[in-house]
Amino acid sequence: MSAALEPAHPPRGPGDRLTGLFWRRPWVLLALLLAPPLLWLGVVYVGSLVALLWQSFYSIDEFSGMVVPELTLKTYAELLRPSNADVILRTATMAAAVTLASAVLAFPIAYYAARYAKGRWKAAFYLGVMLPLWSSYLVKVYAWKLILAKEGIVTWAFEGLGAGNLLNAVLAIPVIGGNSLSTSYMGTFLVFLYVWLPFMILPMQASLERVPATMLEASSDLGARPGQTFRHVILPLAMPGVIAGSIFTFSLTLGDYIIPQIVGSSRLFIGQAVYTLQGTAGNIPLAAAFAVVPILIMLVYLAVARRLGAFDAL
Amino acid sequence: MIAAVDFTHVSRQFGSGAAAVRAVDDVSLAIAEGEFFAMLGPSGSGKTTCLRLISGFESPNEGTIRIFGQDMGAVPPNRRHVNTVFQDYALFPHMTVRDNVAYGLMVRGMDRRTRLARAEEMLALVHLPEFGGRKPGQLSGGQRQRVALARALVNEPRVLLLDEPLGALDLKLREAMQDELKSLQKRLGITFVFVTHDQGEALSMADRVAVFSRGKIVQTGSPAEVYERPATRFVADFVGSSNVLSPEQSARLGGPARWTSLRPEAIRLAGEGTPGTVTALRYLGAGTRVAVALEAGLDLGVLLPAGAPVPAPGEAVRLTWERSAMHAMEGEE
Ligand SMILES: Nc1ncnc2c1ncn2[C@@H]1O[C@H](COP(=O)(O)OP(=O)(O)O)[C@@H](O)[C@H]1O
Ligand SMILES: [Mg+2]
Numbered sequence: 136m137s138a139a140l141e142p143a144h145p146p147r148g149p150g151d152r153l154t155g156l157f158w159r160r161p162w163v164l165l166a167l168l169l170a171p172p173l174l175w176l177g178v179v180y181v182g183s184l185v186a187l188l189w190q191s192f193y194s195i196d197e198f199s200g201m202v203v204p205e206l207t208l209k210t211y212a213e214l215l216r217p218s219n220a221d222v223i224l225r226t227a228t229m230a231a232a233v234t235l236a237s238a239v240l241a242f243p244i245a246y247y248a249a250r251y252a253k254g255r256w257k258a259a260f261y262l263g264v265m266l267p268l269w270s271s272y273l274v275k276v277y278a279w280k281l282i283l284a285k286e287g288i289v290t291w292a293f294e295g296l297g298a299g300n301l302l303n304a305v306l307a308i309p310v311i312g313g314n315s316l317s318t319s320y321m322g323t324f325l326v327f328l329y330v331w332l333p334f335m336i337l338p339m340q341a342s343l344e345r346v347p348a349t350m351l352e353a354s355s356d357l358g359a360r361p362g363q364t365f366r367h368v369i370l371p372l373a374m375p376g377v378i379a380g381s382i383f384t385f386s387l388t389l390g391d392y393i394i395p396q397i398v399g400s401s402r403l404f405i406g407q408a409v410y411t412l413q414g415t416a417g418n419i420p421l422a423a424a425f426a427v428v429p430i431l432i433m434l435v436y437l438a439v440a441r442r443l444g445a446f447d448a449l
Numbered sequence: 450m451i452a453a454v455d456f457t458h459v460s461r462q463f464g465s466g467a468a469a470v471r472a473v474d475d476v477s478l479a480i481a482e483g484e485f486f487a488m489l490g491p492s493g494s495g496k497t498t499c500l501r502l503i504s505g506f507e508s509p510n511e512g513t514i515r516i517f518g519q520d521m522g523a524v525p526p527n528r529r530h531v532n533t534v535f536q537d538y539a540l541f542p543h544m545t546v547r548d549n550v551a552y553g554l555m556v557r558g559m560d561r562r563t564r565l566a567r568a569e570e571m572l573a574l575v576h577l578p579e580f581g582g583r584k585p586g587q588l589s590g591g592q593r594q595r596v597a598l599a600r601a602l603v604n605e606p607r608v609l610l611l612d613e614p615l616g617a618l619d620l621k622l623r624e625a626m627q628d629e630l631k632s633l634q635k636r637l638g639i640t641f642v643f644v645t646h647d648q649g650e651a652l653s654m655a656d657r658v659a660v661f662s663r664g665k666i667v668q669t670g671s672p673a674e675v676y677e678r679p680a681t682r683f684v685a686d687f688v689g690s691s692n693v694l695s696p697e698q699s700a701r702l703g704g705p706a707r708w709t710s711l712r713p714e715a716i717r718l719a720g721e722g723t724p725g726t727v728t729a730l731r732y733l734g735a736g737t738r739v740a741v742a743l744e745a746g747l748d749l750g751v752l753l754p755a756g757a758p759v760p761a762p763g764e765a766v767r768l769t770w771e772r773s774a775m776h777a778m779e780g781e782e
Contacts, residue, residue, distance in 0.1 A: 352506055353539035355526045357553035357604065367556070371543045 191423035202419055210420040214428070219408070219421075223428055226405040229320070229395075230388035230432075233327040234381045237335040240328070241380065242373075245336050249343035264333045272330065276397050279326045283316035283398060290315070313400055323399035327388050334383035342376025343369070374445045378437075385436065389429035405429060451518040452479040453608050453640040454503055459512035461498050472498040473509075474664035480642060480657075482517075482607075485634050487651040488644045490661030491687065496644040497536075499661075500610050503642065504533050517607065532601035533610040536617075538593045540585035546572070546596050547581035553604040571599040574633075591622045598630075608640045615650065627654055648688045652676060660684050677712075678776055685710035685778065692716075692749050694775075704775035713738065713752040715774035718760065722769035725749070727760045741766060 147155070157164040193202050194209040213219065248260040267275065282288050293302040306312040306319065313319030346369065354364040392406025403411075405425055412422035440446070461473040472495045480486045488496045501507040502514055505526035514521045516529060532553070540549050547568050548555075554564035572578055575595040585593055594614060601609055614630075615623045631654050634641045645651050651658050652672040659669045660683075668680040679685035682693045692711040694702065699709035702723065714736075725741040728748070737759050739751045751768065753759060760766050 347537070347539065349535050349537055349539040350541065352504075352526070353533070353535055353541075354552070354556075355506075356504055356531075356533045357556065357600065358527050359552075359556040360527060363556045367552070368541060 187423050187426055190419055191427050193420040193423075195418050195420055200417060210424045213421060214424050219425075222403050222405055222408050222425075225402060226389055226429075227432060229324065229327065229404065230385045232324060233331060233388045234335075234384045236324075236328050237332050237384050238339075238377055238381060241332060241335040241339050242377075245339035245343055245373075245376075246369075248336075248340045249346075250348075264336050267329075268333055273393070275330060276326060276394055279322075279329065280317050280398050283322045283325065285315035285317070287315075287317070317398050318400060320399060323395050326394050326398045327391070330394065331384040331387050334387065335377075335380035338379035338383070339373060339376040342373050342379075346372045371444075378440050378445045382433070382437075386429060386433055389432060450481065452515070453482040453484070453517060454478075454480040454642065455515040455518075456499075456502075457513045457515075459502060459509045459514060461495075461502060461507055462510050471664050473502065475512075476664075476666055477512075478659060478666060478669065480608075480640060482640055483638050485631070485641045485643065485654060485656045487655035487658045488642065488661060489648060489651040489658050489688070490646065492646055494661040495664040496646075496661050497612055498664075500533070500612050500642065500644055503608070504531055504610055505529050530606055531608045531610060532604050532606035533612065534594075534597045534601050534614045536612045536614070538585075538597040540593060540596055540600070542585055544584075545581065546577070546583050546585065546588070549585065549596060550581075550600045550603055552600060567603055568599070571603045572596075574602070575599045590617050591626070594618065594626065598633075602637070602639075606639065608642060610642050610644075612644045613646070614643075615645075623650075630654065652688070660688065662687075679710050680779055682708055682710075682778060685776075689713075690750065694747075698747055699775065699777075702775075703772060705777045707777040710776045710778060711749070711770065711774060713750040714754075716749065716751045716768050716770045718751070718753070718757075718766050719769045720767065722767040724765065724767050727762050727764045727766055730759065730762060741768060743768075 191210060192206045192208070193204055194207050195201070196203050214223075244260075244264075248257065252260050284290075290299075290302065293299050302316075305321070306315065311320045311324075313321070316322040316325070350368060350372070351364055354368045355361075359367065390406050392404065392410045395404040396407055405428060409422045409425045412418045412425065416422075456476050456478045459473060459476050460471060463470045463472055474495070476495075476499065488499060490496050498507055502509055503516070505521065505524065508522075516531065521529065540546075541552065544552070547565055550568035550571050551559075551564040554567060555561075559567075569578070569581060572581055575598055577592060577595050577599070580588065580592065580596075585596065588596065594617075597614070611630075615626050618626060627650060630641075630643075643651075643655065652675070655672060657669065658672055658675050659666045660675060661667070662683050668675055668684050670678075675684060675688055679688060679691065685691040685693050689712065692713060694704065694709040694711060696706045696708060700706040704711075718739075723743060725743040727739055728742050729740040731738040731740075734755070736755050737753045737757075739753060739760065741749050741751055743749060749768065
């Protein structure tokens with residue numbers, strides 16, 4: 136009799152009650168889980184971005200060197216002055232060249248890894264691509280400075296092979312050439328290419344991995360030659376990965392201020408301009424305006440990519 | 450007459466040494482032009498590999514493959530007049546349905562207007578005239594299957610290969626597609642090579658069936674031949690789950706002293722005949738399958754038509770059949 140009246144479940148503890156609450160109102164759990172990252176994203180990340188944007192609409196008083204907290208487009212007008220526009224153009228060109236070269240270089244590597252590498256070779260691939268990311272960025276850049284220096288191993292190798300004239304001819308090319316590789320745009324380009332290449336290979340490989348083998352067979356079955364299969368099937372399906380990779384290489388190059396300072400001619404890139412303007416020069420508004428440029432370039436880039444159908448396969 | 454597809458002692462082996470698998474083992478066959486040819490066999494019996502040998506995605510280790518008399522030894526897949534409907538359809542996800550269908554014409558350099566018009570015709574043929582502008586991701590399984598069919602047929606192949614094309618469809622749709630494929634094949638007169646593990650599908654659609662087991666063809670013949678006169682125990686069991694009797698069992702039941710097949714639907718329950726006990730019942734809708742343990746220590750499957758009285762498990766029954774229903778098989782296996 137008394138047994139029949141006893142509750143079917145033992146009394147519930149606080150943990151139990153909490154589980155019950157989550158079960159009845161799933162959004163409570165969701166809100167609890169999402170709140171910290173959303174706060175972080177909203178306040179710290181977007182907040183500082185907005186603050187930055189805001190600063191770029193201030194200007195600096197030319198005589199006192201003080202920031203005038205009034206909204207104006209004066210700073211942006213200054214950005215378009217030839218000396219500043221040059222910095223932007225130089226950086227964007229370098230970013231485009233680095234992106235293009237890494238795409239071309241990464242594709243065969245990513246393709247091999249995705250289609251053919253199995254087991255041990257796949258592990259070797261990941262190790263080979265990731266290993267350079269594990270050592271300090273500064274160490275790598277300084278190492279490259281030594282490699283590319285006039286007395287460095289590249290010069291030595293070219294001379295050893297009797298191709299010293301070839302190297303000199305390349306260095307004699309106006310604009311991209313220079314006194315040595317380590318003091319020319321070409322050197323900057325090579326180091327950028329080396330440092331960012333993994334960021335292109337990995338997303339490319341991931342997107343190629345998702346292309347089923349039967350898709351390629353279907354193309355061939357329908358009469359396509361290998362080149363046609365590449366152009367009409369592989370490339371479009373790999374495009375989201377190429378775009379993802381190029382977002383990395385492009386934006387990382389746009390924002391970097393260390394590589395061009397260590398390897399290259401002494402002309403400024405956007406990152407260096409921001410660095411000196413907000414530091415020694417104390418021109419926060421112009422620094423902010425410079426910092427907005429890569430964001431705008433990336434937005435335009437993504438819009439164009441979307442227009443060209445790069446995301447159709449998503 | 451030259452065969453559409455001709456295999457002469459073809460073998461295809463994967464791996465080497467102890468781990469070697471002979472996926473296709475000394476297969477010879479000739480598929481006539483305009484024929485609906487089914488390759489039937491359990492999973493892993495080498496059907497897909499056979500199909501891939503025809504389309505050119507595999508090449509034989511031994512033997513020769515001819516398509517309309519031409520040796521395919523050095524001909525890559527894209528230069529064979531053969532098209533495939535893939536098991537997973539393999540539609541290009543980034544192209545519209547129309548562009549998918551027109552793909553084969555595009556890579557051959559046909560201008561855009563003409564090829565899209567041809568694609569529309571093909572989509573009408575497979576009853577999808579309004580769907581050209583969609584992406585494959587927006588179609589149901591059955592619709593994707595039709596698109597894959599249209600994409601292959603637009604190239605006017607002389608041989609169409611279909612690898613379990615209906616496997617992913619539900620029963621109702623599968624039956625509708627079976628009828629449709631069959632009538633399409635008759636209308637277009639193209640040679641169809643159809644791979645399936647479903648014996649009902651093979652028997653109902655094909656002009657001729659080849660039964661595969663472990664990389665070998667164990668019997669080739671019309672559906673009626675394969676069903677009524679199975680060559681081996683394997684065929685008898687795989688095609689229509691026949692009762693297979695050993696020579697001794699057959700002799701004891703009044704049949705020939707050979708391996709013998711006795712179809713379940715040829716056996717009746719009657720007042721007299723061989724006695725046995727009902728051990729299990731399986732209701733099939735259109736009939737009931739009854740397992741009967743004979744006193745001779747042997748189980749026989751009996752198929753009772755719908756409406757016939759069904760005995761209860763444990764009940765004692767008597768079985769009769771025509772002696773001519775006992776078909777002696779040649780093969781040992
Ligand atoms: N590319 C391959 N590599 C290794 N083994 C394979 C390969 N393709 C097929 N096989 C093997 O060959 C046998 C036949 O396979 P398959 O032709 O796909 O059979 P089915 O289509 O009849 O199911 C199986 O044992 C399978 O594991
Ligand atoms: Mg198969």
